Amino acid sequence: MVAVAALDPTRSDEYRALEGEVAAEQSTAAAAQQEARTAVExxxxxxxxxxASASQYVADVAEREAAVAAREQAVTALEQQIVATSITEGMWTVGRDIEPGTYRTAAAVSDDCYWGIYRSGSNGDDIIENDIVSGGFPTVTLREGQDFENNGCGTFVKQ
Known part of the structure; x- marks a missing residue:
């Protein structure tokens, strides 16, 4: 039996050294695998x-866009209201072209300007009220059945 034991390669110093190297490599591999798992996690x-941050950002942007759209709608409505209640230069029929009400110039008049209120359909012959203004903020009150002329006074805005 001595001869068999002497031929057993698992009992050699080289084998034991290789076993140690394999164990060390397996330990290194296990550590590398654990490190890789940790890195993946x-x-x-x-x-x-x-x-999650991107989702929150997208939600924040959507909320801000909705707020901007709502403000834009409000501004557009206000702009349309201002246009609908502003009288620029020209001849206008109250109730058809412009709303009845009291109007005042948006800016002070610096040069001479003329405004006139006429009975509608009189082609400017039936003057209800008129004025040549050379300063200040002219104010007029207009009713249905009247025509209004604005000549050089700037824009009248409904009060």
Missing amino acids: DAEASASSAA
Whole structure:
């Protein structure tokens, strides 16, 4: 039996040295695998956090866009209201072209200007009231059945 034991390669110093190297390599491989798992878990957590941040950002942007759209609608409505209640230069029929009400110039008049209120359909012959203004903020009150002329006074805005 001595001869068999002497031929057993698992009892040699080289084999034992190789076993030690294999064990060390397996330990290094296990550590590398654990390190890789940890890196993957960290990357997944980071990606999940980034996705949550991106989702929140998208939600914030959508909320801001909705607020901007609402403000834009309000501004547009206000602009349309201002246009509908402003009288620029020209001849206008109250109730058809412009709303009845009291109007005042948006800016002070610096040069001579003329405004006139006429009975509608009189072609300017039936003057109800008129004035040549050379300063200040002219104010007029207009009713249906009247025509209004604005000549050089700027824009009248409904009060």
